Every structure is written in C-alpha cells, then in structure tokens.
Amino acid sequence: MSDKQATEVRLDRDNGRVLITWDDESRLQYYLDDLRNQCPCASCQGHSPGEVEPPQVKGVLLMNIAEVGNYALKFTWSDGHDTGIYTWSYLAKIGQPVIA
Numbered sequence: 900m901s902d903k904q905a906t907e908v909r910l911d912r913d914n915g916r917v918l919i920t921w922d923d924e925s926r927l928q929y930y931l932d933d934l935r936n937q938c939p940c941a942s943c944q945g946h947s948p949g950e951v952e953p954p955q956v957k958g959v960l961l962m963n964i965a966e967v968g969n970y971a972l973k974f975t976w977s978d979g980h981d982t983g984i985y986t987w988s989y990l991a992k993i994g995q996p997v998i999a
Contacts, residue, residue, distance in 0.1 A: 903991045908972065910961055917961065918997065919990060927994025935959045935976055937993055938983035 907920040917929040935956045938944070945951040960977035967973050967984055975981040 903987055904969075905972075905987060905990070908964060910964060917964070919994065921991065926997040927991070928997050929990070929994055931959055931961055932957055933993075934961075934974065934985075935978075935980070938974075938980065939985060939989055940983040942982060943980075 903921045903923060903925075905919050906922050907918075909918045909920075911918055911928075915931045917931070917934060918926060919929070920926050936943075936954050938954065943951070943954050956976075956978060961974055962977055963975035963981075965973045965975075971984045971986040972990065973981065973984055
C-alpha cells in the first residue's frame with residue numbers, strides 16, 4: 900500500500916487526462932478512458948476476480964472530480980457513472996509517469 904498523498908489534482912482536458920502531483924514530487928497521468936475502465940467499484944470489477952467483465956468505455960468525458968475524505972477521489976463521468984472510489988494508493992498504483 901502506498902503512503903503517497905496527492906498535492907495537486909488537475910484535469911487536462913486538451914490531452915484527455917488527469918494529472919496528479921504527489922507529495923514526493925512525482926507526477927502521474929491517467930488517460931480518461933483508462934481511468935474510467937479501471938473504476939474500482941463492484942459494478943465494474945465485481946466482488947471477486949472474474950465475476951464481471953470490466954468496462955471497455957471509449958470517448959468518455961470527466962464531468963467532476965470530488966475528494967472523498969482525505970484518502971480518495973470520486974469521478975463523475977459523462978456516461979453517468981459515479982460510484983467508484985479511487986483511493987490514493989490505488990491511483991498511485993495505476994498511474995503512468997509523465998514524460999517531460
């Protein structure tokens with residue numbers, strides 16, 4: 900589990916991604932389709948591996964980003980989905996490094 904905490908969360912609409920800067924000064928990027936398809940909620944991932952087919956959404960837009968306590972983010976998507984709670988540790992695990 901990661902002890903990282905986000906210091907900045909920014910939606911980069913022009914490039915279709917979310918950028919997160921972490922307290923260790925690293926930056927990770929999350930392309931919107933990938934982020935939506937990796938939603939950790941039970942509807943998208945099931946309660947156990949292989950229980951449901953993960954979503955394969957393309958062209959989704961991010962409508963809102965909300966903090967959940969001090970441990971996670973919740974995204975509202977243009978397809979109406981908004982039940983996933985993305986913890987900081989999960990986001991640190993699935994992010995891709997930002998190439999300068």
